[in-house]
Amino acid sequence: MIRYITQRLTESVIVLFVMSFIIYALIGLMPGDPVDLMISANPRATAEDAARLRALYGLDRPIGERYLAWLGAALQGDLGYSRLNSRPVLEVLWPRLGNTVALMGVSFVLAIMLALPCGIVAALRPRTATDTSINLIAFAGISVPPFWLAILLIILFAVVLGWLPAGGMPPSGAGLGAQAAYLALPVATLTIVTVGGIVRFVRAAMIEALRQDYVRTAWAKGLGERQVVLGHVLRNAMIPVVTILALNFGALFSGALITETMFGYLGMGKTIYDAILGNDFNLALVGLLLATATTLLANLAADLCYTWLDPRITYK
Amino acid sequence: MTARLAAILCAAVLGLSAATVARAAELKIGMSQFPSSFNPHFDAAVAKSYALQMTQRPITAYDQDWELICLLCIEIPTLENGQAKLETLSDGGQGIAVTYRLQPEATWGDGTPVTSADMVFTWEAGRHPKSGFGNFEIFRRMLAVDVIDEKTFTLHVDRVDFTYSAAPFELLPAHLERAVFEVDPAAYRNRSTYETDTTNPGLAFGPYRIVEVVPGSRIVLVPNPTWWGTPPAFERITLLVIENTAALEANLLSGAIDMIAGELGVTIDQALAFEKRHGDRFNIVYKPGLIYEHVDLNSANPILTDKRVRHALIHGLDREALNRTLFGGKQPVAQTSVSPLDWVYDPDVPSYDFDPERAKALLEEAGWIPGAGGMRQNASGERLTLELMTTAGNRSRELVSQVLQSQWRELGIDARIRNEPARVFFGETLNKRKFTGAAMYAWVSSPENVPRTTLYSDQIPTAENNWAGQNYSGLANAEMDAVIDAIDIELDRGKRKALWSRLQHLYAEELQIIPLYWRASSFILPKWLKGVRPTGHQNSTTLWVEDWYAEGR
Numbered sequence: 001m002i003r004y005i006t007q008r009l010t011e012s013v014i015v016l017f018v019m020s021f022i023i024y025a026l027i028g029l030m031p032g033d034p035v036d037l038m039i040s041a042n043p044r045a046t047a048e049d050a051a052r053l054r055a056l057y058g059l060d061r062p063i064g065e066r067y068l069a070w071l072g073a074a075l076q077g078d079l080g081y082s083r084l085n086s087r088p089v090l091e092v093l094w095p096r097l098g099n100t101v102a103l104m105g106v107s108f109v110l111a112i113m114l115a116l117p118c119g120i121v122a123a124l125r126p127r128t129a130t131d132t133s134i135n136l137i138a139f140a141g142i143s144v145p146p147f148w149l150a151i152l153l154i155i156l157f158a159v160v161l162g163w164l165p166a167g168g169m170p171p172s173g174a175g176l177g178a179q180a181a182y183l184a185l186p187v188a189t190l191t192i193v194t195v196g197g198i199v200r201f202v203r204a205a206m207i208e209a210l211r212q213d214y215v216r217t218a219w220a221k222g223l224g225e226r227q228v229v230l231g232h233v234l235r236n237a238m239i240p241v242v243t244i245l246a247l248n249f250g251a252l253f254s255g256a257l258i259t260e261t262m263f264g265y266l267g268m269g270k271t272i273y274d275a276i277l278g279n280d281f282n283l284a285l286v287g288l289l290l291a292t293a294t295t296l297l298a299n300l301a302a303d304l305c306y307t308w309l310d311p312r313i314t315y316k
Numbered sequence: 317m318t319a320r321l322a323a324i325l326c327a328a329v330l331g332l333s334a335a336t337v338a339r340a341a342e343l344k345i346g347m348s349q350f351p352s353s354f355n356p357h358f359d360a361a362v363a364k365s366y367a368l369q370m371t372q373r374p375i376t377a378y379d380q381d382w383e384l385i386c387l388l389c390i391e392i393p394t395l396e397n398g399q400a401k402l403e404t405l406s407d408g409g410q411g412i413a414v415t416y417r418l419q420p421e422a423t424w425g426d427g428t429p430v431t432s433a434d435m436v437f438t439w440e441a442g443r444h445p446k447s448g449f450g451n452f453e454i455f456r457r458m459l460a461v462d463v464i465d466e467k468t469f470t471l472h473v474d475r476v477d478f479t480y481s482a483a484p485f486e487l488l489p490a491h492l493e494r495a496v497f498e499v500d501p502a503a504y505r506n507r508s509t510y511e512t513d514t515t516n517p518g519l520a521f522g523p524y525r526i527v528e529v530v531p532g533s534r535i536v537l538v539p540n541p542t543w544w545g546t547p548p549a550f551e552r553i554t555l556l557v558i559e560n561t562a563a564l565e566a567n568l569l570s571g572a573i574d575m576i577a578g579e580l581g582v583t584i585d586q587a588l589a590f591e592k593r594h595g596d597r598f599n600i601v602y603k604p605g606l607i608y609e610h611v612d613l614n615s616a617n618p619i620l621t622d623k624r625v626r627h628a629l630i631h632g633l634d635r636e637a638l639n640r641t642l643f644g645g646k647q648p649v650a651q652t653s654v655s656p657l658d659w660v661y662d663p664d665v666p667s668y669d670f671d672p673e674r675a676k677a678l679l680e681e682a683g684w685i686p687g688a689g690g691m692r693q694n695a696s697g698e699r700l701t702l703e704l705m706t707t708a709g710n711r712s713r714e715l716v717s718q719v720l721q722s723q724w725r726e727l728g729i730d731a732r733i734r735n736e737p738a739r740v741f742f743g744e745t746l747n748k749r750k751f752t753g754a755a756m757y758a759w760v761s762s763p764e765n766v767p768r769t770t771l772y773s774d775q776i777p778t779a780e781n782n783w784a785g786q787n788y789s790g791l792a793n794a795e796m797d798a799v800i801d802a803i804d805i806e807l808d809r810g811k812r813k814a815l816w817s818r819l820q821h822l823y824a825e826e827l828q829i830i831p832l833y834w835r836a837s838s839f840i841l842p843k844w845l846k847g848v849r850p851t852g853h854q855n856s857t858t859l860w861v862e863d864w865y866a867e868g869r
Contacts, residue, residue: 032743046453047769047784056448056502085531086353086511092531151562158570166567168556169533264558266532277739278352 001307005300012296019292020074021067023285027276028063034083034279035059070282080282084274089286093271097290099169100267102183104256107190108248114195119202120234126207134199141196150189150262157185167263186263190256194248201244205237212236238309246302249294341551343845343864346564346573347580350532350557354519355510356486357442357449362579362856367535367555368486369859371520375416375483377859378763380849382657384482387859388430389416392481395807400480403472411459412476416483418467421544425517425525428491432469436461437490437497439471446502454485477804478764478812492518523548523862533557549865561586568840569594578603578839579856585712587838588644599841602646603850606655606761607835609647609713611704611720611754612746613828615790619700620753624682626827629754630668631675632727638719639833642712646838650831652823653770657852658763660816666824675727684728692728701730702753705745708735713756716832720756746788749777755788758835762854764816766803771823773797791828844869 035053054060058069073080079089122134158166170182209215210233218228257269268287275284306313351364356372373387386392393399393414405411422430441447442455449455462470473480492509500507509516514529523543528536535555539548556573558564561582567573576582578601582590591600613620613629620626635649651667654660679692684700687693692700704721706713714735721731731754736745745751759770769775773792775785799819806812823829839850839857847863 030743031740031745032747036743036747047775049450049452051782051784052445052452053448053450056446081506084352086355086358086506086508087531088506096532147560147562151566154563154566154570158572159566162570166570166572167558167563168567168572169530172528172530261560262563264533264556264560264563266530270559271532 005304008300008303012293012300015296016289016293020071020285020289023288024067024070024281025063027279027281027284028066030276030279032279033059036279070285079286082275082280082283084278084280084283089282092283093268093287093290096266096268096271099265100269103186103190103259103265103267106183107187107194110187110191111194111198112245114191115198115202118195119199120206120229122199122203123206123210124229131203134203138196138199141192141194142200143196144193146189146193146256146258147262149192150185150259153185153188154262167265169264169266186256186259186265189259189262198241198244198248202237202241205240206233209233209237235309239306242302242305242309246298246305247295249298342554343550343552343575343866344554344556344573345575345577346556346558346567347577348557348559348561348564349580351535353505353511354514354526354529355488355505355508357438357451357488358505359450363557365854366577366579366856366858367526367537369522369856370524370537370553370861371522371526371540372486373522373859374486375418376481377484377855378851378853379855380851380860382659382763382851382853388419388422388487389483390419391417394481402476405459405474409474410476412473412480413470414473414480414483415464415468415470419544420467422521423542423544424489424491425520425540425542427542428489428518429466430487430489430521431466432461432463433466433490434487435469435471436463437494438485438488441488441493441497441501441504442485444497444501447497448502448505451485475805476807478807480807489518492516524553543862546862548862553861565590568598574842575845576838576840577857578837578850581840582838583712584643584646584836584838587840588646590840597843599839599843599845601839601841601848601850602836603839603852604646604648604655604657604834604836605850605852606657606763606765606854607758608650608653608655608761609716609756609758609832609835610650610653611756611830611832612751612789613754613830614749614751614788615792615828616749617702617753619702622682623825623827624678625684626830627668628675628678628682628727629724629729630827630830631671631678632729633720633723633830634670635832636670638716642715642719643833643836646836647833650834652820652831653759653761653767653829654816654820655761655834655852660764660813662813662817662820665817665820668824668827672727679727679729686728690728691730699730700728701732703751704731704733704754704756705741705751706733706735706756707738707741709737717756720754747777747783749788749790751788754830756832759786760854766800767819768800768804771796771819772800789828791826793822793826796822796826842869 033054034057035050058066070080081087082089082092085092118134122131125131154166157164164184165182168182170179215228215233218232256267257273259265260267260270268291272284272287272291275287347363347366349361349363351367352361353359353364354368356368375386375388376384376392377387379385384392391397391399393416395402400412400414403411403413418430424430439455439458439461442449442452443458457474458471459474460472462472464470496507496509497504510519515526517525520526520540521542523540523545524537525540526535527538534557537553538551558567564576564582568576584602587600587602613626615621639645639647639649648656651665683694684692687699704717706717708714717733717735721733724731746755746757769786771787771791773787775787776790776792777783777785777788796819799815799822803812803815803819806815837850839848841848844866845864846867847865848857849860850857
């Protein structure tokens with residue numbers, strides 16, 4: 001097992017190196033550069049100013065040369081400065097990563113807590129009123145556009161009722177209650193749009209598992225419903241569900257762009273998006289690499305999870 | 317019992333008034349962007365000037381009436397008042413020595429006086445080749461700074477142009493920044509105290525100073541005790557950044573913010589829609605400014621080299637109706653690149669009214685006659701087809717381009733819309749003149765801004781000049797070049813105005829660039845907020861934030 005984990009981690013490091021070059025090249029090949037953005041807002045800037053700034057920031061050098069310079073510095077622990085924030089990249093990313101973990105983590109856990117029982121109940125009572133109702137709600141969650149849902153929630157809870165803040169980040173030194181209040185609407189939006197997909201997936205996996213011979217055997221042995229469903233069906237049904245959850249977990253670090261934008265929430269998704277649009281090479285690159293690394297680690301964790309769910313699976 | 321009830325009522329009333337006073341003490345402003353930097357000399361972004369103009373002032377600036385005034389100095393230096401003097405340079409050329417006297421009471425928030433030493437440091441840092449200042453050229457043109465006394469200095473500039481009196485830049489606090497700069501000028505951009513210790517009181521001498529920054533989210537300002545001017549009315553100003561404009565509106569309605577900054581808030585169509593729904597609760601102020609929407613016609617396109625075709629294109633557009641229908645009449649039709657609010661504007665410049673018959677006659681005169689399906693073609697059967705490009709995703713521009721397409725189709729011109737994301741459009745298509753016909757976008761200008769980078773023939777981007785310059789239409793007119801050169805060095809206002817008039821006439825006659833309209837900013841203000849005066853130019857309303865006050869809140 002340790003050998004397997006070491007091998008997967010080595011592969012992940014190679015993937016990250018390759019990805020760093022691909023991402024750097026893609027960002028570098030995009031039309032325009034940071035100097036274009038700087039001078040477009042400055043009527044006093046001259047063509048000489050633009051040429052000088054390009055030379056100063058090394059933007060007149062070939063992309064390969066720039067990448068090697070970045071890689072050399074990164075390997076020595078210097079990930080560079082964010083152009084859009086005038087701060088070291090990690091100083092910008094860490095707090096936003098924390099915000100994303102809080103937002104996505106809470107909504108992810110909430111979504112699983114809601115989706116598992118709903119998916120199980122729907123699978124156990126197929127084509128009944130309960131199943132239909134759960135499916136309808138799930139489809140509504142899948143179909144609702146997050147920007148529309150976010151505006152609806154803001155209008156209802158912030159404008160009409162005045163119970164919750166309309167968006168933004170809690171003031172410095174705010175207590176847990178205030179922080180929860182600021183998190184409530186973004187979490188609700190994300191949970192509603194996420195839960196439907198997981199419900200549908202759990203339901204499908206459960207129905208598939210319920211048809212298996214070993215389940216029939218379990219019923220024939222006279223086991224109780226709780227033992228059959230939780231001990232045999234759910235455990236086997238969880239293997240494909242874990243795969244999907246691992247992929248969703250990877251998306252956690254690239255954040256929820258629309259929700260973050262609508263609520264003025266400072267998370268990873270908006271940060272990476274702004275960095276790409278604003279030609280902030282260092283920030284975009286490190287943010288995207290972090291998202292890649294998380295996806296790789298989440299998939300490794302999912303693979304390890306399979307051995308726990310199904311002891312027949314082993315890695316050598 | 318009655319006494320007790322009265323006491324409760326009194327307490328309630330007192331409590332209410334205390335709450336009212338406390339609320340009136342804070343102003344919460346919503347805006348859609350966060351500054352990318354806090355150092356006034358890097359990245360000339362509107363978000364930054366909006367915040368920083370409350371904490372600092374340039375030496376001189378254009379006021380709300382577009383007149384050059386002193387903000388940090390006490391008198392505008394001129395040749396007439398003797399504070400500016402022509403001088404001969406060592407190479408025999410002519411330069412000018414301009415003397416400024418700083419406000420005697422100007423003091424940084426940590427108690428250090430604002431002095432000539434700050435000017436010397438700003439000049440040294442600004443002209444250093446590795447410092448990366450956005451306006452390096454301004455400082456490079458200053459050959460020397462002579463310190464006369466603690467509050468007086470003379471700038472020796474290597475050329476004489478009509479802007480010699482203006483010093484439109486902010487001073488840096490030498491007592492905080494010099495040491496940081498001298499360690500590594502190339503790293504100064506990132507290590508400046510403005511970035512590493514943004515709430516340092518020594519960075520502000522204006523009416524407010526920054527006391528809290530949550531990157532990407534909010535900036536909190538409180539009154540600066542060393543400010544020498546009118547005491548500011550608000551005990552606290554919070555700038556809240558909400559990028560989505562629908563969410564910005566919802567925050568305004570919920571009371572989370574008091575106003576939306578016109579400089580960085582909602583678009584004109586959103587403001588018009590908001591006014592219809594909530595106009596009774598807010599003051600909505602529309603201020604046309606110096607953002608000039610126009611259509612560049614590529615001079616490399618043989619169809620567009622014929623002036624008659626260019627004139628037909630503008631005669632075929634009902635720009636007044638476009639302004640009325642799409643923008644509620646708030647974005648005035650432009651005649652040239654010079655704003656009617658600018659003192660050099662010439663009202664007698666030829667204007668092109670909507671005249672489809674005249675447009676058709678001009679096209680026929682140019683050899684474009686109606687062919688199959690009503691579309692025009694020339695004698696060799698070539699159709700009159702033009703590509704019309706603008707930024708995809710910009711709703712206003714997309715609507716306008718559809719109107720242009722439809723109106724030109726009425727003339728028999730086949731305009732084909734091909735929009736691109738702003739990043740591609742500005743970063744590649746315009747910069748390298750890859751648009752084949754017409755390109756619609758905006759220029760950002762300033763009062764009496766000489767259009768050298770956009771209209772001078774040596775500013776046409778080419779592979780040879782490494783795509784430098786912004787003359788994307790490819791206008792090449794020797795007289796225009798000569799007029800631009802002459803304007804730059806003409807110090808006499810009367811003569812300069814005549815030159816500006818000639819420039820506008822040339823612009824209107826050439827019509828290599830079709831003027832559309834002046835974009836307006838939309839300020840959504842609470843009815844109790846008084847004293848906010850939009851400028852219409854690049855200086856934010858916050859440059860006069862000490863004039864803002866609450867009345868009847």
